[in-house]
Amino acid sequence: MAVSFNSPGTLMIHKLESIFSLADEEKQAIEELPIQVVDLKSGQDIVRIGDHPTQSCLVLAGFTCVYKLTSEGKRQIMTLHVPGDIPDLQSLHLNVMDMSIASISPCTVGFIQHENLRDLCERYPRIGIAFWRETLVDASVYREWLLSVGQRDAYPRMAHLFCELLMRLKAVGLVDDNTFELPITQADLADATGITSVHMNRVFQALRADGLIQTQGAQVTFPDWEKLKEAGDFDPLYLHLERASAA
CATH class of the missing domain: 2.60.120.10 (Jelly Rolls)
Incomplete structure (x- = not known):
């Protein structure tokens, strides 16, 4: 909830x-x-x-x-x-x-x-330490994005990004039954993953066809978390979350 x-x-x-x-x-x-x-x-x-x-x-x-x-x-x-x-x-x-x-x-x-x-x-x-840790986690996310853009193909790259967003939003209580609001255009997601808008559209279609995502308006749902993690080669270690579970 x-x-x-x-x-x-x-x-x-x-x-x-x-x-x-x-x-x-x-x-x-x-x-x-x-x-x-x-x-x-x-x-x-x-x-x-x-x-x-x-x-x-x-x-x-x-x-x-x-x-x-x-x-x-x-x-x-x-x-x-x-x-x-x-x-x-x-x-x-x-x-x-x-x-x-x-x-x-x-x-x-x-x-x-x-x-x-x-x-x-x-x-x-100690709040200063918390802020310092926040910036270190940001740097860790940058490193993971660099790996994705440099070495992952478009399909696992997008699956990985969805896994990340699900974990980060769940950590602040903004995920409901593996569903969250994603009011971002495919063109923006293309700029985030380093592919063209046309290619991003094909990736979305493939993820839907494989049952990894469902969309309704701005809402996106992930019916099979384990399958999504596998598709995205996702390990949440780099997020360093002490309180979050996407199970």
Whole structure:
């Protein structure tokens, strides 16, 4: 059953606790963070390469992506971020952004001033450790995506991505009976997996024909988790989740 959250802080806590155990006082401090909530349309940049941000964003609903463009304007999506993620947490310690982050679906984000995050980490050093672990897990996901794009064929590449999203969304309580909302176009998924939109359409058709996915509108369902994992050569170790099960 999918979980609903009463506040942005609660969602952040739920995500952090999937990789790090927090004390009650630390949770309370996160709940008290001032967070400015903003609704975004799909395709809006949140930060761009070269920006000097003074705040970080928490994804509250929908999906965002990290991307870069070639000089010819070709886009490579480096990773997707789901509710509970803080895609630009590294901007706390890097003065300039070397990547762009955009909404890839209609979404809601919460902006947190860096000064408030730094103060939180100074008062509660273990929260700083949790944030550090969050950035390390992000780096682990980047490595796995690099392996997928470089060495997996399109079919297992897409099956692997579905496995990853299922695990990450389940960790924050947003999966119901192996079903979740995926309001992302096939063109966007093609940019994320390094294949053409036409090829992505063929991969979707093959996954459906093999009974690995079912779609209804923006909803996607995975009837056979074990078969999906096998098709995607999926091992969840790289996600370092302490609290998640997609069984």
